[in-house]
Amino acid sequence: MHARPDTDEAALLARSQSGDVNAFNELVLRYQSSVYNVALRMLGDADLAADITQDTFLSAFRHLATFRGGTAFRSWLLRITTNLVYDHWRRQRRHPDESLEAARDEDDLQSPATLAQLASPTLEANPELYLLHQELQELIQRGLAELPPEQRLAVILCDIEGLPYEEIAAVTHTTLGTVRSRIARGRARLRTYLARYQELLPRQFRSP
Amino acid sequence: MAQDYQEHPTLEQLSAYLDGALSAEEEAFCAAHLPHCASCRSELASLRLTRDLLRALPRATPPRAFTLTPELLRTSSRPEGPESVAADAGASAEEPVALLAPSPSALSPQTHQVRPTGGAGARRQHLRRFVQVLSALAAVIALVLLLSGALTWLREGPSSTMSTAVQRAAEASVTPPFAQQEGPVRTPAAATEESRGVRPGLTATPASASSTAEKQPDRHLSALLGAALSAPVERLLLGGLLLIVALVGLLMTRKARSPSWPGHDQDEANRQAAH
Known part of the structure; x- marks a missing residue:
């Protein structure tokens, strides 16, 4: 989807590694959508996702010297994003006050920031995509939030970001077998969740 | 899984079948089994519906450009800035790895090196x-x-x-x-x-x-x-x-x-x- 393992990227990476912020910022613009969308779907909170996205690129720039190719740059970035998301949850567990606040944010499905994020104007221009109404989008996001973190991450990377299994294994540091299992369980669990709301699904999505 | 193999494809196999991520052997097994098994077909259909719903979710547009500015790079060096968050993430990288990866053989050296040596964590x-x-x-x-x-x-x-x-x-x-x-x-x-x-x-x-x-x-x-x-x-x-x-x-x-x-x-x- 976004993978462009071209020579252009290699050149940008080399320049970034020698401290060229402008070169790095070109990479930021190239990958910020992937990073932001993964963070948003994992967390269900637009503000938090924006913070995580910014921190991902700051951290990546600082530790760019440790990136030596081999894996795709996108996988490396998404690995940092995932670490930051897990870290956020870990902090929440340590400080229940903050988590209470965050949980309220997450439950607030009328949150205008989130809705604005989800209603993408590019969608209407693309007749290939089904236009899912907002209620359904929120339902799916709630279903995602019900999944255990590893399954949620695997499903997001596969079905929303469109990453191949091999790249998901690289991002999550797992084997292909584990990736396969998490995607399957995540989908099955989400299916069970969505089945409770048949009436919200578009006709073509309703089970026969 | 081996005993299921003789009868029905597993949930994992059906899910991976959707993505074309099965081995040639498994793929052939599924393709041969499905025409004869209504329950597996309906299972596959429901998984496909779920996947298609996820795929149909609109991509969110990032609210702003996340390009790095000199200010960001400067402020982030404060102890409470994002740097400490990032260092924390790096230092604790081991934990999600341990949880996410039962087999450390899949670790790639690059992502391993994300972890900085210092940091609050x-x-x-x-x-x-x-x-x-x-x-x-x-x-x-x-x-x-x-x-x-x-x-x-x-x-x-x-x-x-x-x-x-x-x-x-x-x-x-x-x-x-x-x-x-x-x-x-x-x-x-x-x-x-x-x-x-x-x-x-x-x-x-x-x-x-x-x-x-x-x-x-x-x-x-x-x-x-x-x-x-x-x-x-x-x-x-x-x-x-x-x-x-x-x-x-x-x-x-x-x-x-x-x-x-x-x-x-x-x-x-x-x-x-x-x-």
């Missing part, structure tokens, strides 16, 4: 490790003290009281058991005074006690310590205190350890549940 972990080691050490010393104290007690009988201990301390500091010849000769009175003054400090902080005893070859101090330790009562008391401190230390580090993720990877979503 790393420092915290080092401190925790340090306290743990120290507590363990204190526990060992405490047990030795308790054991030897109890043995001496049993041998000499409970008649050896505090006063004899102090007396011993005085004697010992005059002729220190493991002091060299040029060691200062103290009057018994001064020694007892000092041994009283020193003892509470020693028992209160076992870490400093052991370190001073080990690192600082202060003959006078070690003489007092040796004298104090030669009395079974004091050995028992000191051992008990050390044991308490050690246990407290170990308990505290256990609580401070980051919580692990709940093991959510249960087998709740297998084929039976689906049907």
Whole structure:
């Protein structure tokens, strides 16, 4: 989807590694959508996702010297994003006050920031995509939030970001077998969740 | 999975079949099975619906450009800035890895190197490790003290009281058991005074006690310590205190350890549940 393992990227990476912020910022613009969308779907909170996205690129720039190719740059970035998301949850567990606040944010499905994020104007221009109404989008996001973190991450990377299994294994540091299992369980669990709301699904999505 | 293979494809196989991520053999098995099995077809269809719904979700447009500015790079070097968050993430990278990856063989070296050596998280972990080691050490010393104290007690009988201990301390500091010849000769009175003054400090902080005893070859101090330790009562008391401190230390580090993720990877979503 976004993978462009071209020579252009290699050149940008080399320049970034020698401290060229402008070169790095070109990479930021190239990958910020992937990073932001993964963070948003994992967390269900637009503000938090924006913070995580910014921190991902700051951290990546600082530790760019440790990136030596081999894996795709996108996988490396998404690995940092995932670490930051897990870290956020870990902090929440340590400080229940903050988590209470965050949980309220997450439950607030009328949150205008989130809705604005989800209603993408590019969608209407693309007749290939089904236009899912907002209620359904929120339902799916709630279903995602019900999944255990590893399954949620695997499903997001596969079905929303469109990453191949091999790249998901690289991002999550797992084997292909584990990736396969998490995607399957995540989908099955989400299916069970969505089945409770048949009436919200578009006709073509309703089970026969 | 092997026994299912003869009958129906597993949930995992059907899910991967959707993505064309099966081995040629598995793919052929599914393709051959599906036309003859309505339940597997409906299973596959429901998985496909779920996947298509996810795929149809609109991509969110990032609210702004996340390009790095000089200000961002500057402010992030503050201790509470994103850098510490990032360092924390890097330092704790091990935990999600351990949780996400049952087989470390899949680790790629690049992402492994994301973890910086410094950072608040790393420092915290080092401190925790340090306290743990120290507590363990204190526990060992405490047990030795308790054991030897109890043995001496049993041998000499409970008649050896505090006063004899102090007396011993005085004697010992005059002729220190493991002091060299040029060691200062103290009057018994001064020694007892000092041994009283020193003892509470020693028992209160076992870490400093052991370190001073080990690192600082202060003959006078070690003489007092040796004298104090030669009395079974004091050995028992000191051992008990050390044991308490050690246990407290170990308990505290256990609580401070980051919580692990709940093991959510249960087998709740297998084929039976689906049907």
